[in-house]
Amino acid sequence: MDGSRLSATPVPLIGRDTDVRALAHLLGEPAARLVTVTGPGGVGKSSLAAHVTRILSASYRDGVCAAFLAALRPDMLIESAVARELGLRDSTSRDVLSRVLTRLEGAHLLLLLDNAEHLPQTAAFVCALLEGAQGVRVLVTSRVPLRLSREREFVLGALPVPRRDSPLREVQASASVQLFQQRARAVQRDFELRPDNAQAVAEICVRLDGLPLAIELAAARIRVLPPVTLLSHLHPALELLTGGPSDRPERQRSLRATLAWSEQLLTPEQRQLLWTLGVFVGGASLADFSAVAGLPEPLALDQLDLLARHSLIRMQPAPDGEERFDLLALIREFALERLVQEGKDHGVRQRHAHHFLEVALRADAELWGARQREALASLEREHSNLRAALGWALQHDPPLALDLVAALGNFWSVHGHFTEGRHWLERALGGEGSAASRVRALSAAGEIARMQGDHGQAERLLSASLTLAREQGDTSGMAAALNLLGVLAHNAARPDEARVLLSEALPLWEAGRRDLGRTSPLFNLGRLSLYWGEAHDAVEPLSRALDFWRGVGNTHGVAYALYSLGRALMELGDTARARQLLRESLDLRRAIGDERGIIASQTALGLNAVTSGEFEAAQPLLSEALTRSVRLGHRRNIAECLEDYAAYAARVGSAAQAVRWCAAAQHLRGMIGAPAAPLDERQVDATLRHARMSLSAAAYDRERRAGTLLGLDAAVQEAQALRAISTTGEPPGNAAFRLSPRELQMLHFLAQGRSNREIAQTLGLSEKTVARHVENVFGKLDVHSRASAVAIAIREGLA
Numbered sequence: 001m002d003g004s005r006l007s008a009t010p011v012p013l014i015g016r017d018t019d020v021r022a023l024a025h026l027l028g029e030p031a032a033r034l035v036t037v038t039g040p041g042g043v044g045k046s047s048l049a050a051h052v053t054r055i056l057s058a059s060y061r062d063g064v065c066a067a068f069l070a071a072l073r074p075d076m077l078i079e080s081a082v083a084r085e086l087g088l089r090d091s092t093s094r095d096v097l098s099r100v101l102t103r104l105e106g107a108h109l110l111l112l113l114d115n116a117e118h119l120p121q122t123a124a125f126v127c128a129l130l131e132g133a134q135g136v137r138v139l140v141t142s143r144v145p146l147r148l149s150r151e152r153e154f155v156l157g158a159l160p161v162p163r164r165d166s167p168l169r170e171v172q173a174s175a176s177v178q179l180f181q182q183r184a185r186a187v188q189r190d191f192e193l194r195p196d197n198a199q200a201v202a203e204i205c206v207r208l209d210g211l212p213l214a215i216e217l218a219a220a221r222i223r224v225l226p227p228v229t230l231l232s233h234l235h236p237a238l239e240l241l242t243g244g245p246s247d248r249p250e251r252q253r254s255l256r257a258t259l260a261w262s263e264q265l266l267t268p269e270q271r272q273l274l275w276t277l278g279v280f281v282g283g284a285s286l287a288d289f290s291a292v293a294g295l296p297e298p299l300a301l302d303q304l305d306l307l308a309r310h311s312l313i314r315m316q317p318a319p320d321g322e323e324r325f326d327l328l329a330l331i332r333e334f335a336l337e338r339l340v341q342e343g344k345d346h347g348v349r350q351r352h353a354h355h356f357l358e359v360a361l362r363a364d365a366e367l368w369g370a371r372q373r374e375a376l377a378s379l380e381r382e383h384s385n386l387r388a389a390l391g392w393a394l395q396h397d398p399p400l401a402l403d404l405v406a407a408l409g410n411f412w413s414v415h416g417h418f419t420e421g422r423h424w425l426e427r428a429l430g431g432e433g434s435a436a437s438r439v440r441a442l443s444a445a446g447e448i449a450r451m452q453g454d455h456g457q458a459e460r461l462l463s464a465s466l467t468l469a470r471e472q473g474d475t476s477g478m479a480a481a482l483n484l485l486g487v488l489a490h491n492a493a494r495p496d497e498a499r500v501l502l503s504e505a506l507p508l509w510e511a512g513r514r515d516l517g518r519t520s521p522l523f524n525l526g527r528l529s530l531y532w533g534e535a536h537d538a539v540e541p542l543s544r545a546l547d548f549w550r551g552v553g554n555t556h557g558v559a560y561a562l563y564s565l566g567r568a569l570m571e572l573g574d575t576a577r578a579r580q581l582l583r584e585s586l587d588l589r590r591a592i593g594d595e596r597g598i599i600a601s602q603t604a605l606g607l608n609a610v611t612s613g614e615f616e617a618a619q620p621l622l623s624e625a626l627t628r629s630v631r632l633g634h635r636r637n638i639a640e641c642l643e644d645y646a647a648y649a650a651r652v653g654s655a656a657q658a659v660r661w662c663a664a665a666q667h668l669r670g671m672i673g674a675p676a677a678p679l680d681e682r683q684v685d686a687t688l689r690h691a692r693m694s695l696s697a698a699a700y701d702r703e704r705r706a707g708t709l710l711g712l713d714a715a716v717q718e719a720q721a722l723r724a725i726s727t728t729g730e731p732p733g734n735a736a737f738r739l740s741p742r743e744l745q746m747l748h749f750l751a752q753g754r755s756n757r758e759i760a761q762t763l764g765l766s767e768k769t770v771a772r773h774v775e776n777v778f779g780k781l782d783v784h785s786r787a788s789a790v791a792i793a794i795r796e797g798l799a
Contacts, residue, residue, distance in 0.1 A: 015178065020052055020055070022154070023035070023052045023154055024052050024056060027139065029152075031152075033137050034126060034140070034148060034152065035402055036141070036154065037139070038141075040212060040311040040312060041143060041259060042213025043157070043211060044156065044212040045141040048156060049112055050114070053066060053139065059687020060137075061108035061109075063109065065085050065109060065110070065112070066114065067081045067082045067085045068081075068114045069081055070115040076275075077097075078113070078116070080096055082100055082113075082125075083100050088100065100129075101132040105162060108135040109137070110136075112141075113140045114141045115296070116146075118261075121143075126138055130150060141740040159174075159179060160174060161176045161177075161209070164206065168193075168195055172193055172198070178769040180201055181193055181201075182219075184219040187220055187223040187767070192472075192635035200230070200231045201227045202620070203478075204230060204231050204234065205362065207691075214330055217255060218230065259330070260488065262310060266310065272344075273303050276292060276293050277289065277313065278336040279345075279352045280292075280388075281384040281387065281388045282326070282383070283316070283325060284325050285315075286300060286323065286325070288385070289304065291353050292348065303695065312331060314326045317517050323799060348397070349384065350396070352385070352388070353389040353397065353400055353404075356382065357389070359379075360379065360380055360386060361407050362375075367414075367517070368410075368454070369554065371553075372553065372554060373555060376415060384419075390404050394427055394428065394431070398428070398433060398462070399431075399432055399433040399434065401427070401431060402431060402432070405425045406438075408444075409440060409441060409445070413444065414517075414593070415593050415595060416593075418451060419452075421444070422452070425444060437473075439465050439466060440465075442461050443484060446458045451634055452632075452633055452635065453635035456673070463485070465477065469481055476508075476512055479509045480507075482505035482632070483505045483520065484503035486499075489501060490531065493675035495531075499525070502521045503521075506525070509521050509522070510522075517554075517556065518557060519560065520557070522544060523542065526541030532677055536741075539568055546562065555592055556592060559584075559588040559592075559597055560585070563600055566579070566604060567582075567604055567679070569581065570604070571679070571741075573743065586601035586605060589601055603621070603640060606621035606681070609621065610647050611740055615648065622648055622719075623720060626719060627720070635668060635671075635674075635712075636667075636669070636672060636674045638712065639668045639669050640680070642719060643662060643665045643683065643684055645662070645719040645722070647687045650687045650690040651690060653694070655691040659691050659695065659707060660718070662687060663705075663710070665684075665715075679741075682742055689748075739781075747777050747792075751789075756771055
């Protein structure tokens with residue numbers, strides 16, 4: 001009874017070894033008399049089933065029988081097709097079912113029913129077969145399960161695709177890439193995967209979601225389009241994915257035809273819902289789909305379940321456990337195409353944009369509270385949908401676009417989407433919209449510009465926000481703009497101006513007590529004391545800001561306060577407690593995805609480790625912080641990272657690099673208008689004093705000049721290449737290397753013979769504060785007198 005259209009030799013399937021074994025094992029289970037292989041069109045259900053059927057044919061006394069059903073019309077009898085494969089004559093007669101059952105009674109056989117999704121009578125026929133022919137096992141391929149109680153469903157997914165930017169060996173090992181290469185060689189014998197085309201091929205497979213039919217159709221184009229050019233033509237893809245082999249059914253000669261075949265199996269209502277799903281990018285929750293489709297959630301769930309049974313959508317759990325519904329990229333392209341053809345795209349996209357504005361507003365309202373982590377995660381999860389909504393609104397509803405960017409500004413800032421956020425904000429600010437949203441959007445755009453080191457543009461945007469807020473009587477907007485202008489003045493080395501702005505913002509903020517996010521006037525006044533004054537004056541306002549943020553559940557603010565308090569404690573000589581606070585701030589920032597904050601905590605921890613002589617611990621922290629800064633394009637952070645790397649280099653025996661990187665950082669600061677604050681200057685001065693011990697005056701001057709001309713990219717590459725020379729935990733020289741910048745300053749003054757009172761008068765400190773710093777110096781140098789400390793200063797070249 002062997003099916004005549006199954007060849008004797010199995011054809012190798014690429015990337016399906018695990019599926020072949022799993023399906024063969026399932027068919028061997030005694031209870032699995034009916035197995036249905038389901039999956040989207042073009043995923044390879046028929047190929048897998050035929051392959052496994054050939055392998056198992058020897059396991060059945062009467063062999064296998066394969067009935068290929070794609071050509072049957074829905075009104076045709078499936079038993080007639082099976083009868084023909086069994087060799088029964090007159091298979092169109094009315095008693096054909098009983099004749100088939102008689103023929104199979106007592107038979108030990110595997111029956112393959114291929115492409116059964118469009119035949120509504122399949123389930124009834126299989127039921128009769130399972131009852132009347134106990135020795136027959138049935139394997140079905142269908143885009144829809146039969147929904148029988150004895151059915152075992154085998155869901156076939158697409159082929160794995162390589163990760164973006166994978167090395168060549170990983171790309172070569174990817175099943176989807178191997179299939180592409182095999183099909184490409186069918187039309188171009190000498191096609192090879194090479195370093196110059198591997199990433200393009202990998203991206204093609206990613207773009208096609210690993211769908212075998214799509215990959216085969218794309219690979220056939222290699223005859224005329226090399227991979228890089230082919231990739232550029234896959235937007236959209238359906239026009240290109242045609243021209244399949246002539247021995248394939250018509251519906252498998254183009255991907256559009258394959259998808260149209262699937263669509264024909266749906267009711268008109270189900271088609272409309274499929275098209276609606278096309279507007280979602282990156283999937284949708286049940287609530288999202290229900291809102292945009294205009295259906296109650298229970299009904300929406302039923303409809304989504306039906307589409308999933310047709311293998312048209314994927315159901316995947318989100319990190320929060322909520323089910324999400326998604327389309328393969330090519331199915332989404334088809335659905336959008338059909339939505340436009342039916343003239344229903346404007347209304348659906350409008351509902352989609354309004355719904356995701358509500359999503360953004362709800363999340364933004366929770367961004368600085370106890371649900372901060374969940375709000376940030378939800379916005380990141382829906383970022384693709386928000387982009388789609390923005391793209392549509394900018395063209396069709398500018399006020400909605402402005403509302404959207406105003407709601408998303410904090411998210412972009414916290415999660416490090418600086419360049420993208422500025423792009424959307426600038427476009428939306430060019431259109432119409434409400435004054436309230438414009439105030440917020442200008443403020444957000446100014447903050448991101450500041451974080452990228454574009455201080456001139458930041459001041460223009462924040463000033464415009466402040467002016468408009470004053471005109472509108474928007475107290476909250478005024479407080480936010482004044483607060484950020486104060487931060488900008490701080491960054492631009494204008495501390496007196498910063499204090500005036502922040503002092504004006506403070507009563508406005510305290511009147512409404514509305515959380516402004518990562519910073520507040522109270523917090524920034526504390527930071528101003530830390531960077532431009534004295535650390536002990538910063539502790540009280542920073543601690544109050546920490547208490548406020550803990551009270552409202554603002555994890556982002558708590559992390560910032562912990563970081564700043566940690567820096568203050570480092571200045572005050574309490575490195576152990578500082579490390580504890582900085583580590584806590586880093587953990588919180590990682591938990592909420594605060595890219596900019598992660599950099600700050602990593603550099604501070606790295607500097608803390610350098611000060612403590614723990615060089616092996618310092619290097620990875622500084623390296624990752626520098627890498628993140630470059631990726632974000634945050635130039636002031638890059639300058640700060642280079643200065644921290646210089647401190648590290650000076651203490652591991654790389655004095656020349658330390659001088660060069662300090663000079664490069666200073667040059668970069670000058671370019672962006674962000675001079676170093678006294679806190680940072682003390683650190684740089686200490687680094688340069690260490691470096692001078694190992695360099696002649698001529699060499700020192702030469703390296704300073706070289707650093708100014710080095711260029712940002714070269715300086716970053718040099719820093720990333722540095723590894724600690726000393727791994728013993730003891731730096732070159734002596735214990736003076738373990739002193740903080742402030743303590744090194746004290747040692748320098750002691751070497752000049754100055755008294756505590758004179759030092760206090762010079763620095764504007766209290767004598768008590770100076771005495772504490774001097775005690776810390778004695779403790780770290782393990783000395784008990786000024787004379788012993790001065791001797792070390794002279795020996796180390798610090799006098």
